[in-house]
Amino acid sequence: MANYQEPRIMLTEEYDEEMNLQEKAQGCTQNHILNYYPHTAKRKNFIFENHFVIKENKKIVSHVGLFPLQAVADGATVKVGGIGDVATHPDYCGKGYMGKLLNYSVIKMKEREIPLSILGGDTQRYRHYGWETAGRKIVFHLTSRSVKEIKAGKEFNLRGYEKKDLDKIIEIHEKESLRVKRSKKDYEKLLERTQIQVWIGEEKESYAYAVLDKNQVIEFGGAPLLVAKLFSYYLNHYPTANLNVHLPYKDSQILRTLYKISSGWEIIPLGMIKIIDLKRTLLSFKDQIQKKTELFGIEKGNAFTLKMIDSHQKATLIIEDEIKVEVNGNSNVISLSDIEMVRLFFGPSPENLLTSLFPLDFYIWGLDHV
Numbered sequence: 001m002a003n004y005q006e007p008r009i010m011l012t013e014e015y016d017e018e019m020n021l022q023e024k025a026q027g028c029t030q031n032h033i034l035n036y037y038p039h040t041a042k043r044k045n046f047i048f049e050n051h052f053v054i055k056e057n058k059k060i061v062s063h064v065g066l067f068p069l070q071a072v073a074d075g076a077t078v079k080v081g082g083i084g085d086v087a088t089h090p091d092y093c094g095k096g097y098m099g100k101l102l103n104y105s106v107i108k109m110k111e112r113e114i115p116l117s118i119l120g121g122d123t124q125r126y127r128h129y130g131w132e133t134a135g136r137k138i139v140f141h142l143t144s145r146s147v148k149e150i151k152a153g154k155e156f157n158l159r160g161y162e163k164k165d166l167d168k169i170i171e172i173h174e175k176e177s178l179r180v181k182r183s184k185k186d187y188e189k190l191l192e193r194t195q196i197q198v199w200i201g202e203e204k205e206s207y208a209y210a211v212l213d214k215n216q217v218i219e220f221g222g223a224p225l226l227v228a229k230l231f232s233y234y235l236n237h238y239p240t241a242n243l244n245v246h247l248p249y250k251d252s253q254i255l256r257t258l259y260k261i262s263s264g265w266e267i268i269p270l271g272m273i274k275i276i277d278l279k280r281t282l283l284s285f286k287d288q289i290q291k292k293t294e295l296f297g298i299e300k301g302n303a304f305t306l307k308m309i310d311s312h313q314k315a316t317l318i319i320e321d322e323i324k325v326e327v328n329g330n331s332n333v334i335s336l337s338d339i340e341m342v343r344l345f346f347g348p349s350p351e352n353l354l355t356s357l358f359p360l361d362f363y364i365w366g367l368d369h370v
Contacts, residue, residue: 003055003056003057003058004054004055004056005054005055005056006054006100007052007053007054007100007101007103007104008052008053009048009049009051009052009053010048010051010052010053010060010063011048012048014053014060015043015046015048017059017060018051018053018060018063019033019034019041021060021061021062021063021087021089022063022085022087024087024089024090025087025088025089025090026087035193035194035195036193036194036195037193037370038189038192038193038194039186039189039190039192039193040065040067040084040085040370041085045189050065050066050067050068051063051064051065051066051085052064052065052066052101052104052105052108053101054097054100054101056092060089061088061089061091061092061097062087062088062089062092062097062098062100062101063085063086063087063088063101064083064085064086064098064101064102064104064105065083065084065085065086065370066081066082066083066105066108066109067081067082067083067084067370068080068081068082068112068114069081069082069180069181069364069368070180070181071178071179071180071181071362071363071364072176072177072178072179072180072181073177073178073284073285073288073360073361073362073363074177074178074287074288074291074361075177075287076284076285076286076287076288077181077284078115078116078281078284078285078362079112079113079114079115079116079280079284080114080116080117080118080180080364081105081109081112081114081116081117081118081276082117082118082119082364082368082370083102083105083117083118083119083131084119084120084369084370085370086098086101086102086119086121099128099129102126102129103129105117106129106130106274106276109276110276110277113277113280114276114277115275115276115277115278115279115280115281115283115284116273116274116275116276116277116281116284117131117273117274117276118135118270118271118272118273118274118364119131119271119272120271120272120369121272123272126272127272127339129274130274130275130310130311130338130339131272131273131274131339131342132272132273132274132338132339132342132343133269133271133272134269134270134271134272134273134342134343134345134346134347134348135269135270135271135273135346135347135359135362135363136248136249136267136268136269136270136346136347136348136359137246137247137248137249137267137268137269137270137363138246138247138248138249138255138265138266138267138268139244139245139246139265139266139267139268140244140245140247140258140259140262140264140265141242141243141244141245141262141263141264141265141266142231142235142242142243142244142245142258142261142262142263143235143241143242143263144232144235144236145263146261146262146263147228147231147232147235147236147261148232149261150228150229150231150232150261151229151232152229152232152233153203153229155203155204156201156202156203156226156229156233157201157202157203158199158200158201158202158230158233158234158237159199159200159202160197160198160199160200161191161198161199161200161209162200165198165200165209166184166187166188166191168207168209169187169191169209169221170182170184170187172207172208172209172221172222173187173219173221175221176221176365177250177361178248178250178361178362178363179363179365180364180365180368182368190367190368191211193367195213196211196212196213196218196367197211197212198210198211198212199212199230199234201222201226201227201229201230201233203226203229206222206223206226207222207223207226208220208221208222208223208226208227208229208230209221209222209230210227210230210231210234211366211367212243213366215240215241215242215243215244216243216244216246216366217231217243217244217245217246218246218365218366218367218369219246219365219366219367220245220247224253224254224256224257225257227254227257228257228258228261231243231245231261232261242263245258245262246365246366248361248363249267250361250363270346270362270363270364271364273342273345273346274338274342275308275313275338275341275342275345277313278306278308278311278313278314278315278341279313279315279325279327281345282306282315282317282325283325285360285362286323286325287323288360288361289317289323289357289360290322290323292356292357293319293323293356293357296356298319298356298357299319300319300320300321301319301320302318302319303316303317303318303319303330303332304316304317304330304332304333304334304354305317305329305330305332305333305334306334306336306341307329307333307334307335307336308336308337308338308341309335309336309337309338310337310338311338314327314329314333315327316328316329316330334353334354344358344359345358345359345360346358346359346360346362347359
């Protein structure tokens with residue numbers, strides 16, 4: 001293979017060349033990428049050590065980006081490696097470059113002790129590398145007819161986002177039990193994305209917000225009734241036939257409210273997930289698992305070993321007063337392929353194993369997507 005270089009970390013002087021590759025591979029202008037993902041794509045926000053490239057004949061022909069996230073799952077922090085900006089120049093497709101870069105990204109995640117990875121993409125494309133369509137979110141479909149019983153009233157005000165609203169949005173979103181940790185600067189950058197609309201609903205001392213990408217509500221928050229009024233007012237005053245509202249598939253007051261005012265709903269996968277490190281993944285979710293053992297009255301002293309066949313990983317989960325995770329196995333072994341283990345952990349799991357403990361609750365809001 002003439003003048004081929006192995007995968008490596010991108011250099012600062014290669015920024016413009018990589019952006020041009022994205023334009024070629026995705027069939028869009030460079031400005032589209034900069035406007036759609038300013039929080040990651042703009043040069044000032046670009047973290048070069050998280051971008052990996054392959055060069056052939058002295059030019060970048062393939063690229064994969066790693067976007068480390070700290071997900072919050074019921075109070076616990078889970079390190080997650082988001083994969084994005086996957087691009088190969090059309091003239092160099094079919095040479096296996098994407099696979100080499102994905103494998104390289106897995107090596108980097110292991111080095112950084114990131115136990116879990118997520119991406120958005122085609123199952124047939126990424127399953128071969130261990131990512132599987134999994135996780136759960138619910139999408140409610142709202143129409144002006146379905147929300148007609150919700151009356152906003154004269155005291156309700158709907159307006160666009162202003163910088164003065166930032167602290168209130170942060171306060172609301174930080175109450176979500178499933179989310180990604182963000183700094184104040186992160187919030188500012190995410191809300192700069194030019195393709196989104198951010199709406200603010202106010203009534204007396206109550207406050208709600210919603211982030212729309214066309215008719216998809218990718219993030220929202222606030223008192224459930226005020227959120228419902230925001231959606232009702234929007235549908236009855238703006239030329240939109242419907243809204244599709246995305247949120248975690250986990251019982252909450254807002255989920256119950258949306259059941260009542262939706263014309264329909266569907267449960268769909270969160271994305272494509274890969275378990276990079278089995279033991280660290282279990283440790284990250286051990287508090288959630290502990291709560292489930294108490295809820296379902298699972299007898300203490302039970303232990304079982306989970307074995308991932310493809311990556312040769314195993315970890316033993318021990319049910320005690322405090323959940324323990326060890327690498328030593330026992331005789332109670334559950335062996336699954338890597339992608340079957342992802343489905344067991346995050347659903348849907350046709351194997352129907354350990355249903356008291358799994359699936360685990362995990363969510364990335366649409367505003368955090370790359």
